[in-house]
Amino acid sequence: MPELPEVETIRRGLLKCIVREKGGKILEVRVEEAKSFIGEGAEIVGATVVRLRRKGKALILDFDNRKSAIIHLRMTGQLVWVGKERFAGGHPNDNFIAELPNKQTRVEIVFENGTLFFNDQRKFGFIKVVPTSEVEKDSFIAKLAKEPWEMTGKELFKKLQRHKGAPIKSVILDQTIICGLGNIYADEALFYASIHPRRKAGSLSAQETEKLVEGARVVMERSLDAGGSTIRNYVKSDGTKGDYLELFAEVFNRQGKPCRRCGERIEKIKVGGRGTHFCPKCQKE
């Protein structure tokens, strides 16, 4: 579930918790689910986090011993820091505020000043320890395309021609084409650009493609602004769950509700096996 803005929000939040002296050294790594941790926990015991990076939806912890941890949350992963303060991000469920560890806790990284919990209901996510020099060679990282802020409309337009028969929604979900969008922001970006999600990628004009890249930037920035504060509120709260989607989503999860641009009812269909939300009037096929 977590897409680029959620991962970036986690990165910013964890900067204050685990980098250098903030979290201190790692004392112990507890792996509760073997498939959630690739490598040996012992490789990072005694190490300190010196840098937190993000590549698309992947979070990268660089340690002071030439090792790095690549973390991918996939659908239901979440990271919860429990120290003096509590900070949580990723898949929004009750684990944000629940007692930890619990049934969904897959890995615990115990620092001197707190513990980082990696929870993941569906076990699709993972933490992978590799030499820092090998991060860029990782099979997933190496294939990542540019993020929308670095990509021009022209570049995307050119890439679309190689997948001209596929629905545009499916194409922009492919991280090797454009990096960072997931199911929410793909729908939101298409709405922004007034493009029907089932349109063949090859049918988009250069101008539409330009608008689509712009939309990707805008909707993710909007979420970044909303997400950061909402997650803080979420954690600080007494247990009330705020739906931060409501703060920025125009179409996602709004099926049956009126389009904020034209009043038409938002529809939900299936595209490439994924639930897809759009306005039939603003986004003509």
Next chain:
DNA sequence: CTAGGATCCTGTCAGC
């Protein structure tokens, strides 16, 4: 090479 579907896994919700 591309496009599309199945698959990994657990949990929740709607409908009977």
Next chain:
DNA sequence: TGCTGACAGGATCCTA
């Protein structure tokens, strides 16, 4: 109250 099937903010693997 069970049971069943659909679905879930991701990515990869397999097949045609």
